[in-house]
Amino acid sequence: MDVNTSLIIPIAFSMLAVRWMRQLLDLPTRLPRLNRLLDFIWAPGVALLVLSYGWDSNLLDEVYQLFVFGVVLYVLLRCQDYRPARTMMLALAPFVAYSLIELLVAFFGKSLLKSYNEVFDTSQGFTIIWLVTFVLIARNQKKHLERERLEREKEVQEKRRIEAENSQLERMVAERTATLTQQAQELQHALDELKTTQDQLIQSEKMASLGELTAGIAHEIQNPLNFVTNFSDVSAELVQELLEEQQRPDRDPDLEAELLADLKQNLEKITHHGQRAASIVRGMLEHSRQSSGERQPTDVNTLADEYLRLAYHGLRAKNKAFNATINTFFDPSVGKIEAVSQDLGRVLLNLFTNAFYAVQKRQETAGAGFVPTVGVTTRRNAAGDVEIRVRDNGTGIAEEVRQKIFQPFFTTKPTGEGTGLGLSLSYDIVTKGHGGTLDVDSEVNQGTEFIITLPS
Amino acid sequence: MKILVVDDEMDVRTLFEQRFRREIRNGQFSFSFAYSGEEALDYLHAHASEVVLILSDINMPGMSGLELLRHIREEYPAPPPPQVMMITAYGDQDSHDQALRLGADDFLTKPVDFVALKAKLAAMETHEN
Numbered sequence: 001m002d003v004n005t006s007l008i009i010p011i012a013f014s015m016l017a018v019r020w021m022r023q024l025l026d027l028p029t030r031l032p033r034l035n036r037l038l039d040f041i042w043a044p045g046v047a048l049l050v051l052s053y054g055w056d057s058n059l060l061d062e063v064y065q066l067f068v069f070g071v072v073l074y075v076l077l078r079c080q081d082y083r084p085a086r087t088m089m090l091a092l093a094p095f096v097a098y099s100l101i102e103l104l105v106a107f108f109g110k111s112l113l114k115s116y117n118e119v120f121d122t123s124q125g126f127t128i129i130w131l132v133t134f135v136l137i138a139r140n141q142k143k144h145l146e147r148e149r150l151e152r153e154k155e156v157q158e159k160r161r162i163e164a165e166n167s168q169l170e171r172m173v174a175e176r177t178a179t180l181t182q183q184a185q186e187l188q189h190a191l192d193e194l195k196t197t198q199d200q201l202i203q204s205e206k207m208a209s210l211g212e213l214t215a216g217i218a219h220e221i222q223n224p225l226n227f228v229t230n231f232s233d234v235s236a237e238l239v240q241e242l243l244e245e246q247q248r249p250d251r252d253p254d255l256e257a258e259l260l261a262d263l264k265q266n267l268e269k270i271t272h273h274g275q276r277a278a279s280i281v282r283g284m285l286e287h288s289r290q291s292s293g294e295r296q297p298t299d300v301n302t303l304a305d306e307y308l309r310l311a312y313h314g315l316r317a318k319n320k321a322f323n324a325t326i327n328t329f330f331d332p333s334v335g336k337i338e339a340v341s342q343d344l345g346r347v348l349l350n351l352f353t354n355a356f357y358a359v360q361k362r363q364e365t366a367g368a369g370f371v372p373t374v375g376v377t378t379r380r381n382a383a384g385d386v387e388i389r390v391r392d393n394g395t396g397i398a399e400e401v402r403q404k405i406f407q408p409f410f411t412t413k414p415t416g417e418g419t420g421l422g423l424s425l426s427y428d429i430v431t432k433g434h435g436g437t438l439d440v441d442s443e444v445n446q447g448t449e450f451i452i453t454l455p456s
Numbered sequence: 457m458k459i460l461v462v463d464d465e466m467d468v469r470t471l472f473e474q475r476f477r478r479e480i481r482n483g484q485f486s487f488s489f490a491y492s493g494e495e496a497l498d499y500l501h502a503h504a505s506e507v508v509l510i511l512s513d514i515n516m517p518g519m520s521g522l523e524l525l526r527h528i529r530e531e532y533p534a535p536p537p538p539q540v541m542m543i544t545a546y547g548d549q550d551s552h553d554q555a556l557r558l559g560a561d562d563f564l565t566k567p568v569d570f571v572a573l574k575a576k577l578a579a580m581e582t583h584e585n
Contacts, residue, residue, distance in 0.1 A: 219515075222545050226567035227467055233570070234474045262474055269467055316515065317546070321554070323520035 006061040007052075011045035014068040021072060024088070024142055025079050034075060041071065062103045069096045083145065084138040091134025095127040205421040209349060219313040220280045224273035231273070235266045280306075283345070293433075298339040300386055300454075301330035304376050307345055311352035312374075315360065322360055327375035334378045334386050337456045343433055347426040351390040351450045352376075354422070357413075358394025358448060381453070385436075388452040396444040405440065430454070457581055458503075460488045462496040462512035462524065463543070475570045485577065493519025497527055500538075507538050509580065511564075514544040514551055522554060529559040539580065543568060 018038045021027065027035040045064045052060050073092060079085035102120065242259045245251060283306055308326065316322055352374065359372035375391040397405065404410045406427040411420035430438040434454050442448040461472055469489045479485040488503070490496035493516060500507060510528065514521035525540055532538060539562075542555040547565035555563050562576065 219545055222566070223465065226545070227465075227471070229567050230471050230475075230570070231467075234471065238474065265470070266474070269470065273467075312517075321522075321550070323523070324517070326517045 007045055007049045007064060010061045010065045010068060011042050011049075013065075014041045014045060014071075017041075017068060017072060021075060024138065025075070025082060025085055027075070030082070031075070031078055034078065038071070038075070041068065059103065059106055062099065062106065066096070066099055066103060069099065084142040087134055087138040087141055091131050091138060095131045098123055098127045201421060202425060205425065206346065209346070209353070209422070214314075214317075217280060217284050217310060217313075219317065220309055221277045224276040224280075227273040228270050228277070231266045231270045235263055235270075238263050238266070280310075283310075293340055293343075295338040295340055295434075297336040298341040298344060299336050300334050300339075300344075300388065301332070301378055303341060303345055304328075304348055304378060304388060305330065307348040308352050308374075308376055311349055311356055314353065315356045319360065322356075322363075322372075324356060324359055324372040324374055327373060329375075329377045329379075331377075331379040333380050337386050337454060339434060339454065340429075343429045347429050347438075347452065348388070348390070350422040350426045351452075355390055355392035355394065355448070355450075358396070359392050360394075362393070362395045362445065380456075384456065386454045386456050388454075389449055390452075391447065391449040393447040396446050396448055397440065397442040398444055402440060402442060406438075457484070457508050457577070458486050458488065458506045459509045459511060459577075460490060460496060460499060460507045462490045462493065462510065462516070462521065464491055464513065464516045466491065468513075476574075479574075484581070492516055493521065493524035493527075496524055497531075500528065500532070504532060509539045509541065509577070511541050511543060514542055514555070515546065522551070522558060525555065525558045525560055541576075 018041050022035065022038070027038070044067055048060050048064055069092065073089065073096065076085045076089045076092070080089070102124075105120075238259050242256060242263075245256055245259070305328065308328065312324065312326065355374045356372075359374060363370055363372050371393075373393045375389075377387075377389045377391070379387050381387045401412060405423050408424040409420040410424070427438050430436045430452055436452060436454040439451045439453070440448065441451065461468060469487075472487055472489075473480065476485055476487065480487065488499060488507070490499050493512075496510070496512065497519075500510075512521040512524055519527075521542055521544070525542065528538065528540060540560050541562040541564060542551075542560045543564045543566060544551055545566040552563050564573070
């Protein structure tokens with residue numbers, strides 16, 4: 001047999017080594033060009049096999065083997081920044097050195113080989129154990145690194161996912177913020193509109209209550225005007241009588257003095273009733289004007305009396321047959337308090353109008369013995385606060401209705417008769433405007449009492 | 457002739473006393489005054505037979521003039537019943553009709569035309585006599 005069969009094993013081994021190296025070092029991605037070259041690791045072996053045809057040498061396989069080791073070491077050197085590669089270099093180094101020495105000894109001193117046969121055998125055994133041990137270590141390192149790499153990849157992936165989610169969230173937040181901002185603007189707009197509407201409603205409620213009062217006001221003005229007319233007429237008569245008396249030869253000085261005294265009195269009455277009419281007109285104008293909101297010393301008794309009359313005549317104008325007993329008790333010690341008189345007037349007007357409405361309603365069903373009665377009492381209570389009580393013996397307010405009477409737009413009157421703003425505005429004026437309280441005490445078919453308490 | 461004037465306005469008294477100063481002075485008329493329906497009834501209870509004419513305002517707190525009229529017609533039907541004239545600031549048809557239905561003899565509106573009132577009273581007096 002001329003073929004160096006001993007080469008077959010190293011060739012096969014070299015191919016195995018390449019395969020294994022590729023796997024360990026991941027050559028296709030790390031060193032792609034070298035990797036392709038490694039496909040031809042068998043070529044030198046086959047070339048040696050062909051060249052050595054007919055030339056028997058048992059050293060060829062050793063040479064080729066060294067060549068393969070050289071290649072492997074070169075590859076490992078190229079991959080030295082990869083830890084398993086370095087371990088592999090460490091693993092191979094003794095074995096390669098041993099093989100080199102063995103080859104050199106085989107070339108140059110066969111005798112040396114024989115005499116140190118045991119040393120060589122021991123060394124070979126040692127290098128092989130060394131090799132195997134470090135190969136295993138290298139494999140472990142690779143596995144470990146692989147695991148680390150996978151973990152890192154996973155971490156990176158996780159991080160990317162979180163980043164993606166974050167940006168998604170940020171986009172959503174931005175969108176939501178934009179929507180909310182828009183909504184807030186719309187709400188603000190709606191609120192502004194509502195406020196405007198409320199102001200208009202308050203004003204129109206005021207005008208509506210003024211409308212109800214027109215007849216009452218007309219009556220209240222008519223009365224003093226009648227007196228002005230009548231006293232002027234009668235004064236003209238007195239003057240005429242006085243002139244006639246002066247023409248007479250026997251003048252009566254007592255009569256003249258009496259006439260003059262009456263004239264003086266009449267002029268005072270004319271002034272008084274003229275001022276009475278003027279004050280009603282002033283009150284009406286004040287009521288219709290937008291409240292200045294400024295507190296001024298206000299005579300509570302006068303204010304209550306004025307609005308009580310207005311409310312009474314206002315109702316009488318609509319229902320001529322209606323008549324009510326009015327009880328007033330004005331405590332002079334109440335005097336003047338700091339208040340917004342237009343606003344407080346509205347409250348009183350409201351309470352009086354309601355009181356008259358309630359007694360009128362009860363009269364519709366009650367028997368002939370029923371005497372509609374509305375009363376107002378003022379006093380200073382124990383704490384020194386001013387108390388105004390508006391009392392009626394009307395229909396009363398049921399418990400379930402009582403809880404709602406101060407709510408805006410709540411009314412028990414038929415549609416078109418009440419705005420439902422009267423009591424809610426009154427409540428605001430007393431509590432927010434004057435820091436007082438507005439309480440109600442009522443019993444169905446017995447009557448109602450509203451109590452305004454104002455700190456002074 | 458005794459006349460009872462019923463009105464819640466105090467100054468009505470001064471006005472009537474001055475307007476009728478001559479008639480009062482020469483004893484033609486004598487006036488009494490009441491400031492509410494209730495007061496008027498009290499007065500009538502004491503002086504029923506004396507009063508010939510009652511002049512009453514309709515619009516008064518408490519008992520209204522119309523109620524007073526009803527009471528008078530119920531309590532004093534005996535002949536001759538007192539004459540009752542209603543006076544109101546609201547010259548509306550409703551009150552007018554109601555007053556006449558309840559037995560008012562006349563219906564006047566404020567401001568009172570004293571010249572016309574004097575003429576009416578004078579006519580009544582001659583009729584009485």
